Amino acid sequence: MKQRTIPLRILVNEALLRRLPPNHPKRQDILKDLLIKRAGFKGEQDMDYYISLLDDKDFYIFQDLRIPLGPNYFQIDFLLLSTKFALLIENKNMPGIIEFDPDFNQVLRKHNDQAEVYDDPVLQVKRQIYQFRNWLINHQLTPLPLEFLVTYSNTGSILQNPSKNQEIYDRVCKGGKLVFKVAEYQQRHQKEILSMKEIKKLTKLLIKSHEPKKATIDRYNISPSEILPGVLCPACSRGPMERISGKWFCPQCKTTSTSAHEQAILDYLFLLGPTITNKQLRRFLLIPSRTVATYLLGNMNLQHTGGTKNRVYSNK
Numbered sequence: 551m552k553q554r555t556i557p558l559r560i561l562v563n564e565a566l567l568r569r570l571p572p573n574h575p576k577r578q579d580i581l582k583d584l585l586i587k588r589a590g591f592k593g594e595q596d597m598d599y600y601i602s603l604l605d606d607k608d609f610y611i612f613q614d615l616r617i618p619l620g621p622n623y624f625q626i627d628f629l630l631l632s633t634k635f636a637l638l639i640e641n642k643n644m645p646g647i648i649e650f651d652p653d654f655n656q657v658l659r660k661h662n663d664q665a666e667v668y669d670d671p672v673l674q675v676k677r678q679i680y681q682f683r684n685w686l687i688n689h690q691l692t693p694l695p696l697e698f699l700v701t702y703s704n705t706g707s708i709l710q711n712p713s714k715n716q717e718i719y720d721r722v723c724k725g726g727k728l729v730f731k732v733a734e735y736q737q738r739h740q741k742e743i744l745s746m747k748e749i750k751k752l753t754k755l756l757i758k759s760h761e762p763k764k765a766t767i768d769r770y771n772i773s774p775s776e777i778l779p780g781v782l783c784p785a786c787s788r789g790p791m792e793r794i795s796g797k798w799f800c801p802q803c804k805t806t807s808t809s810a811h812e813q814a815i816l817d818y819l820f821l822l823g824p825t826i827t828n829k830q831l832r833r834f835l836l837i838p839s840r841t842v843a844t845y846l847l848g849n850m851n852l853q854h855t856g857g858t859k860n861r862v863y864s865n866k
């Protein structure tokens with residue numbers, strides 16, 4: 551019903567790494583955050599395979615929902631919705647030894663001779679259950695039984711439960727076990743709770759309520775003046791390229807391109823947007839001609855508002 555898209559935070563991080571000077575002090579933080587976010591995204595993609603093994607007539611499947619609830623959001627990697635129950639899945643992509651400590655709601659991860667501590671994901675998904683139930687009640691929807699699971703999609707995760715806690719055994723598993731856990735829940739919940747009409751209403755409302763998380767450069771305290779302008783070379787990543795006879799030319803490696811400005815415009819929208827005007831574009835691409843800027847923007851299939859003189863462009 552709803553497919554995930556690349557998180558904005560990944561796109562913003564990538565754009566920042568392209569456009570901050572090589573010696574910028576925030577580069578390490580940005581790279582670290584990018585790798586974590588990419589691993590999470592990859593883990594969810596890997597989980598898709600195990601979810602695709604389920605009979606798809608039984609479930610409405612939502613990937614990566616983020617729904618406002620009061621002053622907060624409730625966010626879930628996967629929601630599987632049936633007329634009898636719903637299953638919320640929080641997925642982790644984490645190689646290494648993962649040791650659960652339910653007494654203190656923490657998880658210890660040992661990997662490459664390093665130990666790190668994380669919040670208990672079971673508690674995390676229980677909070678999501680609590681929020682989802684409240685959201686259903688707030689919208690006068692029938693609160694159906696809610697099941698939850700924490701999955702580890704990485705085949706290199708070594709799960710350990712030293713205190714033999716039953717809830718950890720019940721609620722945490724490797725991705726490969728998902729179909730069997732779902733079969734258990736189907737056995738447990740055989741009563742129809744929602745009519746087809748109700749489930750369609752719920753589905754529509756979930757899709758309508760979803761708000762993707764915004765990402766800005768404020769997060770790193772980076773000011774717009776630190777972002778390097780110019781079209782970057784698709785071959786050697788250096789800039790700025792020069793506009794010569796309707797093409798972009800790299801003075802460093804002599805590569806030419808007709809489309810190198812597209813990434814630059816997207817970088818602008820991610821980092822300095824969400825909108826761009828003709829004048830802002832000329833300044834960012836380092837081109838003097840208004841006509842050329844209009845031509846380049848026109849070919850980008852961006853949304854625009856305003857007349858020809860004061861037109862503002864944005865990405866969808």
Ligand SMILES: [Zn+2]
Pocket residue numbers: 783784785786787788800801802803804805
């Ligand atoms: Zn080049």
